[in-house]
Amino acid sequence: MKIAILIIRILLGAFMVFASVTYFFNLIEAEAPTGNLLTFMTGVMASKYLLPLAKAVELIAGISLLSGKFMKVTLLALLPISINIFLIHTVTQVSEVPVAVFVLGANLFLIYTHWDSYKGLFKD
Numbered sequence: 378m379k380i381a382i383l384i385i386r387i388l389l390g391a392f393m394v395f396a397s398v399t400y401f402f403n404l405i406e407a408e409a410p411t412g413n414l415l416t417f418m419t420g421v422m423a424s425k426y427l428l429p430l431a432k433a434v435e436l437i438a439g440i441s442l443l444s445g446k447f448m449k450v451t452l453l454a455l456l457p458i459s460i461n462i463f464l465i466h467t468v469t470q471v472s473e474v475p476v477a478v479f480v481l482g483a484n485l486f487l488i489y490t491h492w493d494s495y496k497g498l499f500k501d
Contacts, residue, residue, distance in 0.1 A: 378490075382487065382490050385483050385486055385487060386442050386443075386445070386448070386487060388479075388483065389439075389442055389479075389480065389483040389484065389487070390438075390439045390440070390441070390442030390443035391439065391443065392439070392479075392480065393435045393436065393438050393439030393442065393455070394435075394436060394439035394440060394443065395439075396432070396435055396439075397432040397433070397435040397436035397439065400428075400432045401432060401436075410470075412469070413468065413469040414465075414469040414470045417465065431458055431461075434454060434455070434458060435455075435458060437451075437454075438451045438454060438455040438458075448487075448491070449491050449494045449495070452484060452487050452488050452491065453488075453495075455484055456484055456488070459480050459481045459484040459485075460481060462477050462480050462481065463477040463478065463480065463481040465477070
């Protein structure tokens with residue numbers, strides 16, 4: 378089980394670092410959004426801060442997951458972003474659903490493996 382946790386943690390961390398670095402340095406030309414995704418992305422881009430903030434959190438989370446430092450708080454900080462990635466892709470861009478399922482599933486799996494650390498959050 379420890380090997381599976383390590384593999385999932387490294388894959389998720391590498392994905393987060395890759396996604397944020399390619400955004401910040403414009404390394405990959407993104408496919409032009411269409412339909413509902415275009416409407417959604419127009420709103421996100423109009424906010425000016427939302428996408429850079431999400432990508433910065435992804436970068437910090439990815440580095441944390443790759444290094445193994447501050448993982449428990451990182452997994453909680455990454456959860457809303459993972460849920461949002463999943464929902465955006467299931468509602469607007471169905472072709473990217475497998476990636477979104479991996480991101481959310483990996484995040485939930487890693488939270489589950491450290492569940493003893495989170496039990497105190499749910500006590501009276």
